[in-house]
Amino acid sequence: MSKPLVIKIAYALLMARWKQTLVAAIGVTFSITMFIALLSFMTGLNKLLDGLVLNRTPHVRLFNEIRPDSIQPVQQAAEYKSHYHIIHSVKSGKSRQEIYNSGAIMQRITQDPRVLGIAPKITSQVFFNEGNLEITGVVYGIDVEAETRLFFFTDYVVKGQASDLKNVANSIILGKGLADKLLADVGDVVQLTTSSGEQFRLKVVGHFQSGLQELDKTQSFASLNTVQKIMGKPNSYVTDIQVKLNDINQAPKLAKEFNKVFEIDAEDIQTANSQFETGTSVRNIISYAVGITLLVVAGFGIYNILNMMIYEKMDSIAILKATGFSGKYVNRIFIMIALGIGIFGGLTGLLMGYLLSSLIDQIPFNTAALPTVTTYPINYNPVYYFIGSAFSLITTYLAGYFPAKKASRVDPVVIIRGK
Numbered sequence: 341m342s343k344p345l346v347i348k349i350a351y352a353l354l355m356a357r358w359k360q361t362l363v364a365a366i367g368v369t370f371s372i373t374m375f376i377a378l379l380s381f382m383t384g385l386n387k388l389l390d391g392l393v394l395n396r397t398p399h400v401r402l403f404n405e406i407r408p409d410s411i412q413p414v415q416q417a418a419e420y421k422s423h424y425h426i427i428h429s430v431k432s433g434k435s436r437q438e439i440y441n442s443g444a445i446m447q448r449i450t451q452d453p454r455v456l457g458i459a460p461k462i463t464s465q466v467f468f469n470e471g472n473l474e475i476t477g478v479v480y481g482i483d484v485e486a487e488t489r490l491f492f493f494t495d496y497v498v499k500g501q502a503s504d505l506k507n508v509a510n511s512i513i514l515g516k517g518l519a520d521k522l523l524a525d526v527g528d529v530v531q532l533t534t535s536s537g538e539q540f541r542l543k544v545v546g547h548f549q550s551g552l553q554e555l556d557k558t559q560s561f562a563s564l565n566t567v568q569k570i571m572g573k574p575n576s577y578v579t580d581i582q583v584k585l586n587d588i589n590q591a592p593k594l595a596k597e598f599n600k601v602f603e604i605d606a607e608d609i610q611t612a613n614s615q616f617e618t619g620t621s622v623r624n625i626i627s628y629a630v631g632i633t634l635l636v637v638a639g640f641g642i643y644n645i646l647n648m649m650i651y652e653k654m655d656s657i658a659i660l661k662a663t664g665f666s667g668k669y670v671n672r673i674f675i676m677i678a679l680g681i682g683i684f685g686g687l688t689g690l691l692m693g694y695l696l697s698s699l700i701d702q703i704p705f706n707t708a709a710l711p712t713v714t715t716y717p718i719n720y721n722p723v724y725y726f727i728g729s730a731f732s733l734i735t736t737y738l739a740g741y742f743p744a745k746k747a748s749r750v751d752p753v754v755i756i757r758g759k
Contacts, residue, residue: 371634381697381717398491403607442460458581461581463580466533466534468522498516500547506563510541512542526547670744671748682735693728
């Protein structure tokens with residue numbers, strides 16, 4: 341039996357009830373369209389939300405953790421050495437926040453082929469003076485060029501220029517919430533007091549908005565040299581070394597390695613932001629579940645339509661089998677009908693899904709909390725289109741397999757005798 345003849349018969353049966361065929365194809369099209377648009381939007385939103393934190397978070401952070409001293413004063417007293425010690429007021433150790441020999445460590449890490457780049461950082465607790473009020477804040481000393489290259493710093497500077505931190509002496513970029521508290525605009529001068537009581541006046545050269553309001557109410561940024569001068573520290577003073585890797589999945593392994601080699605505390609991004617990964621995974625599972633449910637529902641619609649077609653085409657099936665078509669070829673005819681619906685509906689759904697995603701991508705989305713976002717986020721990952729097309733074919737094949745199997749078992753003698 342020639343394949344062109346089988347295809348021709350399948351096409352004739354499809355067109356004989358073209359309205360039913362169209363309804364089935366529309367069901368597949370709608371399912372694929374919503375599957376693509378839903379996953380593209382949800383995963384795009386996930387990337388946006390995670391990026392608010394993860395884009396500004398190093399893959400590995402090297403620092404000195406403040407810990408209680410392992411040997412307390414009472415343990416050093418000779419008269420109590422043979423006693424059991426129950427200590428309630430535990431004293432912290434003499435560890436310091438400064439990273440010892442930071443220059444050599446950064447040089448060694450930079451030479452590692454697994455490392456994309458590093459950015460030194462200083463964290464300093466200060467008080468911003470507003471009249472008689474003292475507003476608690478944090479000044480981060482940063483290398484502007486490294487922060488821009490590795491952590492997209494300039495994308496979050498909503499007013500002023502990030503480069504002015506390096507070019508303008510004694511300058512500072514305030515978090516948007518903190519600037520609103522201080523009523524400080526670009527060009528104004530703010531006064532701050534360090535933990536040691538020293539006061540400094542710094543010129544505001546920009547506003548920074550991360551999208552996390554609680555952080556923007558306290559954080560500010562200055563150059564490394566400015567913060568070192570404020571704290572009265574030498575040029576080698578660094579409290580954090582931020583490491584960006586070529587492969588983020590290697591962060592836990594490298595954190596342990598750096599901790600052992602440099603004898604310094606190391607925290608990987610997976611440990612620091614585990615809650616974000618959990619939230620992303622749950623939202624992705626929900627998106628896939630809804631999308632696949634739509635495809636399964638469309639599959640049941642095709643199954644019902646093919647079942648009805650078989651009952652209505654019993655005469656045609658009987659004639660086909662009476663004229664020499666075996667059950668195998670009848671089976672192929674109805675599977676081709678199902679796959680034809682799936683291919684047409686699937687391709688149309690992929691196109692409509694892309695167009696709908698593009699439309700959503702053009703809708704304005706302006707919010708003060710997310711300064712870097714102007715439209716709704718969409719993720720045009722080709723994997724979603726592959727999954728949608730593959731699942732549409734699998735669903736329609738299974739929807740057509742069982743009715744086709746039933747059609748292949750029809751006894752033409754019983755049908756013709758009944759007529």
